[in-house]
Amino acid sequence: MWGAFLLALVPLLWILWTVVSKGGHLLLDSQWWTNSQKGITARREGGGAIHAIQGTLIQGLTTAVISVPIGVMTAIYLVEYGRGRLAKAVSFMVDILTGVPSIVAGLFIYALWVTTFGFQRVGFAVCLALVLLMVPVVVRSTEEMLKLVPNELREAAYALGVPKWKTIVKVVLPTAFSGIITGVLLGLARVMGETAPLLILGPYSKSIATDLFSGLMPTLPTMINQDRTESLQPAVDRVWAAALTLILLILLLNLAGRVIARLGSVKK
Amino acid sequence: MAKRIDVSDLNVYYGAFKAVEGVTMTVEPRSVTAFIGPSGCGKSTFLRTLNRMHEVIPGGRVEGKVMLDDQDLYASDVDPVAVRRTVGMVFQRPNPFPTMSIYDNVAAGLRLNGVKGKKKLDEVVEKSLNGANLWNEVKDRLAKPGAGLSGGQQQRLCIARAIAVEPQVLLMDEPCSALDPISTLAIEDLISELKSQYTIVIVTHNMQQAARVSDQTAFFNLAATGKPGKLVEVADTQKIFNNPGVKATEDYISGRFG
């Protein structure tokens, strides 16, 4: 038991230690959180990561805002209503989506967005690719949580003369709430660290860009990727610092989600 | 308030499987009717047809007639949701809503059906909890979670929740089987009190309980596993327990069964 625990802990601590020791010092500098990399070359020190942090947050949240309703409603359909052929087909499609490699999702949206429609590569296209990756995670985790809600609770509500849809909204979803949030966060953490679709649809740029519909939007993963082959020390430091920032960001989101889940969870 | 139930020639199915066959019986308003019989003979199944809960199970369907006073429950223009508002149900295992407080649990039926107004809800909650003999035990902690009560209290909370929507009929499926003798007694007392306002049907495996609380007893049996359950005999509880008309009833009650 303890052996397994240590075995799991070693790589985790190792990663954290490496990232903190190599990039931690940059995060202590306030310009990391306020400046972009505009006009800063690989051999120069300084600049910050705010452009990439903003990009990652904007894209992550947009993806979540699109994926959560789709995913949760699909899960509700599958668990509460789905019978017969259509439900089987939907479930099968979710299975397939789960298995789609992220680079394929990126290429698919590229083919659609750029090749077919002739649009420019923008942040929103990245979000669409990420939605493809996040929806199946949300569907599957929400499904599990809805299945955990005892049937007796549904029956108790029906027996009070409550219609089915209201039972789902007012009894089933609140009971499964904290579990659903956890699933959403897992999905979000996955897409925020995703890199392949970003390389195809949203190459790195050095300055702040907050418009999802015009221009390239820099993100932490693409920032990391950009300089990872550099040998100059300032750039290398920034790669580690960006990695640490990404880890912290996801950690923070998880904590926030936990608080939300705690507030709305089953009372004991 | 209370209504009469008239069942005629009722067959109940799970898909192709006929679980209950040919039930004909009458339940008088303001009386307690007990269903007894061996496990698997279809007591719960039949009970759940009385408020159309049976059909929430995939494949569940019914043939025959159930009349509530002069309303045909299975007429094509009847909304099952409305039926369940008229015919309430208490389940075997206490099932308060885990996300809701004691107060919210009792108010749930009204709130979810669109009733608003704190004053009205306060009134109903107090009245229902009183009706379920729970008010004195919980009046100081109405905001606490319903799931934090003891099993017996939870079951009374569920009864309060059921009577809060002012049904005409109350169905209870082994409401005491998960409870200790003291809580059981409390619920039995409660049933005797509720009888003055509601038509009550209770399923029980406890002969003494049937004898104690019911006016009328119905004995169900099944010929063999896989065969449909049937109503063997229904009569005054006195008669069923002292002078049953059918040998199988006597055998079952005296424990000489099988």
Ligand SMILES: Nc1ncnc2c1ncn2[C@@H]1O[C@H](COP(=O)(O)OP(=O)(O)OP(=O)(O)O)[C@@H](O)[C@H]1O
């Ligand atoms: N959801 C279901 N799907 C299919 N068959 C079912 C279902 N529920 C019950 N049955 C079958 O219907 C028959 C009657 O079951 P029911 O639960 O009504 O018996 P019961 O008399 O209430 O038994 P107990 O005293 O153990 O509660 C049994 O043969 C049972 O296997």
Ligand SMILES: [Mg+2]
């Ligand atoms: Mg039963």
